[in-house]
Amino acid sequence: MKQKIVMKVYMSCQKCRTKALKVVAGAYGVNFVGLEGEEKDKLVVIGDGVDAVKLTNCLRKKVGQTEIVSLGEVKAS
Template identity: 40%
Template sequence: MKQKIVIEVPLNCTKCKKKVLTVCTTAEGVTAVKFIRDGKDRVEIIGEGVDAAQVTQDLRNKLKFAKLVNVSKLD
């Protein structure tokens, strides 16, 4: 089952973006990562069988803040 995960993270600098990309791309099942910067800084993860809670927890460990916003199923 393919899913889309949206997580709110701080994207203040390039170092933060690199940390987010490192965590997201090393998670099992991730096929695409996209940054969304419309009012709030968010990262959109698309993949199959991705553990959203674990990715959010890993981002919290690296960045001190991450909030799981949405998990939805893609057709």
């Protein structure tokens, strides 16, 4: 089951964005990582078997304040 996770990460600089993207891209089951929002402060993660809670905790330790905005299944079209 593919799922889409949208997380708000409080990133103050470009270095923080790069670090957050590297942390998420290295996680098990991640197929796609992207930034969205006006200030590029939301991380979009699409993958199969991704643990959203573990990923959020890892981002909190390595980057800073992180919260899950939405979590849902990706519909195949």
